[in-house]
Amino acid sequence: MIGRLILRDLRRAWASGGLFAPVGFFLLVAVLFPFAVGPDARLLAQVGPGVVWAAALLAALLPVERLVAPDLDAGVVDQLAVRGVGAGTVALAKIAAHWLGFAPPLMASACLAGGLFGIPGDVLLHLELALLLGTPGLAALGVATAALTAGLRGAGAVAGLVMLPLALPILIFGAGAGDGGGGGGLKLLAAVSLLLVAGAPAVAGAAMRLARD
């Protein structure tokens, strides 16, 4: 059942071209940055992982408006509730689908970005590992934000204001993990990510239930 929900959300993300938008956005930021900073290879390699993380954060935020609100408006969440599927389960499926939709393509394009910034191989490996650990947290945060801001006018802007401060720990530990400071950064990143993944379905589910009343 939850598999069907995940597949449906993934299909809808594909159908609206939503998978290319975050990745294209991510790559554009990665391409623009060297132009802004200048061609100093040493500097670029140093700031590269941080830029990749900031771009990943924005890419996760990009589809927030169409994660939850359309299903609430169309009565899909109601129909699932009538069938005994709780809002928390719906939120969990949406988190999984959102992650599957943006994280793997993003990690693939992070290799490309690594090349653009001249990030050395071992640092890039660390960065990819950090992305793997951190992006589930970003996806969870995205869905929770989407549920909280569903039905608001100009939800996209509000979503940014809600989500970006909460994503700070992921950004800090994620970018820090790339410095090769041992496994400590990665462990903290995994902890933050786990906390968000565990908490977000409850928050998003409660928000969806409130929207139903």
Added chain:
Amino acid sequence: MSGVACVRGGRTLFAGLDLALDAGGAALVTGPNGAGKSSLLRLAAGLLAPAAGTVAAMPAALAGAHAALDEELPLGRALGWWAALDGGRADLAGWNLDALAGVPVRLLSTGQRQRATLARASATGRALWLLDEPANGLDAASATLLAERIAAHRAGGGAVVVATHVPVDLPGAVALQL
């Protein structure tokens, strides 16, 4: 339902409402706009909690104002998704929707969309149908079809609650004026 009260936005819509339906029974809910007809159905579906009283309803199929079908999908697949979730088959033929199976949901007319909503509800195989304005936008032939389908459902031991402005043919139904 016994002694049910419904409060929406701080306003009491109705209170002390009793309704009991047996197999094969039907209730016809009428009342002016905003009287709480849709809220009554949402209470029965378990989507709203009553402010007072108790609601004990078997799992229901709700056909409300929203089709809850994926707009970009062909109708057959959109209905099929819900049918698969319910472990049954989409009920296209029963609502005269066969010819529309390949048409994307967003292109359907009001009446076609209404029939699709009803088809989604009937395919659940659940005994209690909660129909909110089921005759809205239906042409004469489809309205007759609706009455026939409801009658067949009741003959098979199902129960129906219909909230409507438009007259719907429901022989022997409990009338409920809000």
